[in-house]
Amino acid sequence: MKVGYGVYPLQEMELKFGRHTLRIEKESEVFRYIRESDDGRVEKVLASREGKIAVNPVEPVNLPKNVTNYLEINFRNTLLIEPGHRKTFFTTFPVEIGVFTTGKGDIELIDVFSNVSLKYSLYGDPRNGVVCRYWESELFTNLPERNPLEEGVMRISIRNNFGEWVEVSRAVFNVYLMKIYYSDEMVFSNAEMEILSKASAETKFLMDTMRDGMRKSVEVFTPRKVPVVTKRFFMEWGV
Amino acid sequence: MIDLLGVKIYGDVTIGNFLIAIFIISFGVFLAKVLTTNLRRTLGDRIEKNQRELILKVVYYIIVLVAFLTALPFLGLNPSGLLVAGGITGIVLGFASQSVVSNFISGIFILWEKPVKIGDQISVAGISGYVEDIGIMSTIVRTYDGLYVRIPNNTLFTSEITNLTGNVARRFEYVIGIRYSDDIDRAVEIIKGVIEKEPFALKNPAPAVFVNDLGDSSVNIVVRIWSPVQVWYDVKMALLSRIKEELERNGIEIPFPQRVIWFANEPELKHGRDE
Numbered sequence: 001m002k003v004g005y006g007v008y009p010l011q012e013m014e015l016k017f018g019r020h021t022l023r024i025e026k027e028s029e030v031f032r033y034i035r036e037s038d039d040g041r042v043e044k045v046l047a048s049r050e051g052k053i054a055v056n057p058v059e060p061v062n063l064p065k066n067v068t069n070y071l072e073i074n075f076r077n078t079l080l081i082e083p084g085h086r087k088t089f090f091t092t093f094p095v096e097i098g099v100f101t102t103g104k105g106d107i108e109l110i111d112v113f114s115n116v117s118l119k120y121s122l123y124g125d126p127r128n129g130v131v132c133r134y135w136e137s138e139l140f141t142n143l144p145e146r147n148p149l150e151e152g153v154m155r156i157s158i159r160n161n162f163g164e165w166v167e168v169s170r171a172v173f174n175v176y177l178m179k180i181y182y183s184d185e186m187v188f189s190n191a192e193m194e195i196l197s198k199a200s201a202e203t204k205f206l207m208d209t210m211r212d213g214m215r216k217s218v219e220v221f222t223p224r225k226v227p228v229v230t231k232r233f234f235m236e237w238g239v
Numbered sequence: 240m241i242d243l244l245g246v247k248i249y250g251d252v253t254i255g256n257f258l259i260a261i262f263i264i265s266f267g268v269f270l271a272k273v274l275t276t277n278l279r280r281t282l283g284d285r286i287e288k289n290q291r292e293l294i295l296k297v298v299y300y301i302i303v304l305v306a307f308l309t310a311l312p313f314l315g316l317n318p319s320g321l322l323v324a325g326g327i328t329g330i331v332l333g334f335a336s337q338s339v340v341s342n343f344i345s346g347i348f349i350l351w352e353k354p355v356k357i358g359d360q361i362s363v364a365g366i367s368g369y370v371e372d373i374g375i376m377s378t379i380v381r382t383y384d385g386l387y388v389r390i391p392n393n394t395l396f397t398s399e400i401t402n403l404t405g406n407v408a409r410r411f412e413y414v415i416g417i418r419y420s421d422d423i424d425r426a427v428e429i430i431k432g433v434i435e436k437e438p439f440a441l442k443n444p445a446p447a448v449f450v451n452d453l454g455d456s457s458v459n460i461v462v463r464i465w466s467p468v469q470v471w472y473d474v475k476m477a478l479l480s481r482i483k484e485e486l487e488r489n490g491i492e493i494p495f496p497q498r499v500i501w502f503a504n505e506p507e508l509k510h511g512r513d514e
Contacts (some may be wrong), residue, residue, distance in 0.1 A: 067439070120467060126465075
């Protein structure tokens with residue numbers, strides 16, 4: 001499937017992303033960015049003489065509005081893992097598509113949209129817990145094929161460092177430092193989960209890509225904006 | 240001119256000493272303002288506004304305090320002497336500045352205990368609104384209708400504070416009445432469907448939809464929904480009308496108050512045509 005992710009020169013063009021159509025129109029000295037879908041129309045004026053437009057998957061916590069930086073993936077098929085065992089699985093995650101403009105100076109986010117339904121959840125209690133983007137997925141042992149405009153594939157390495165069997169039904173991630181790679185066929189991210197007890201674990205994103213030739217996404221949440229960022233998330237309210 | 244600067248005001252303190260003291264304090268205040276302004280710009284949004292303002296206040300007051308202590312000898316006051324010169328003066332000053340000290344100490348405790356942060360929505364002493372600033376002496380609240388309210392820290396500290404945004408999520412509730420003739424299970428299913436479509440109606444804790452009361456005119460369904468605290472009011476406002484619309488689209492109506500009257504002897508109805 002040929003999709004429209006990529007970096008384009010800022011010029012008149014039209015791209016189709018599922019139910020969303022993106023258009024760049026030139027109007028005298030400015031460009032007009034237009035996105036149309038059944039949700040409505042977004043229109044922004046880009047006052048730039050030259051530059052580029054990057055369209056790629058971004059961290060899935062921006063819509064309808066950013067209230068968190070955590071992602072919870074709930075496994076439909078619960079995993080039971082023996083002590084000391086490490087196993088790599090595949091799971092899916094929701095794709096949000098970011099449109100950036102790059103010109104002189106910084107990269108600026110223009111728009112974010114998605115082709116999948118949005119849902120949030122609370123991990124932990126209301127006092128100390130965290131609000132998370134909620135997503136349900138199977139735990140696959142083989143690489144699943146997914147529509148890259150809707151779902152990404154996450155390789156997750158799960159290791160049980162606890163001395164007993166542990167039941168794992170979810171993974172929660174801090175999307176700061178989430179690395180997303182894309183190609184025409186796949187959106188990919190890589191993570192690991194280290195189980196510390198029956199109710200706690202640590203998760204983090206890894207930088208490896210799945211295949212050669214995949215491009216790294218421009219991120220919305222960059223470490224530049226957050227100087228002190230822990231790479232790991234400690235899941236202390238159950239796994 | 241030099242002679243004028245050498246004129247004694249009191250004790251050994253000359254006009255020159257007095258001007259030097261004023262200069263040191265003014266320079267301290269100026270330096271504190273410049274430093275905090277630059278620090279605010281440097282920190283930007285890298286740390287939470289609340290923590291940033293606390294750091295800025297601490298830096299500001301430390302610089303001013305150092306300048307003040309540096310200037311004291313020029314005013315004929317020995318800072319080390321002040322420590323032992325408490326006594327009756329201290330007691331008198333203590334009584335005189337009781338409320339000031341009380342507010343100051345309360346301010347320190349508020350900054351330390353952090354029951355509220357800048358940007359939080361609070362309800363305290365009958366005032367509800369956004370915390371705009373937490374000072375050493377008072378806290379500024381902007382009420383929902385845009386009024387500026389200064390609450391002395393002592394009042395804030397000794398009052399019951401409800402922090403409306405202190406937790407990451409909060410629950411809200413609707414009571415929705417349907418007709419006795421409507422299908423309850425269907426109504427519950429429709430309401431749950433509408434909630435499921437709302438992104439910020441949290442999946443967990445799961446929303447609760449149940450019949451709570453058989454009212455005079457309606458079967459009352461309670462709907463309890465958890466939402467992220469940043470958006471809970473928006474969700475609360477938007478969801479109720481969507482539930483109403485969806486119920487009505489499916490033929491389920493919210494009834495008006497009604498009373499069924501039974502007559503022991505049914506009166507004979509007279510119509511103009513029969514008369």
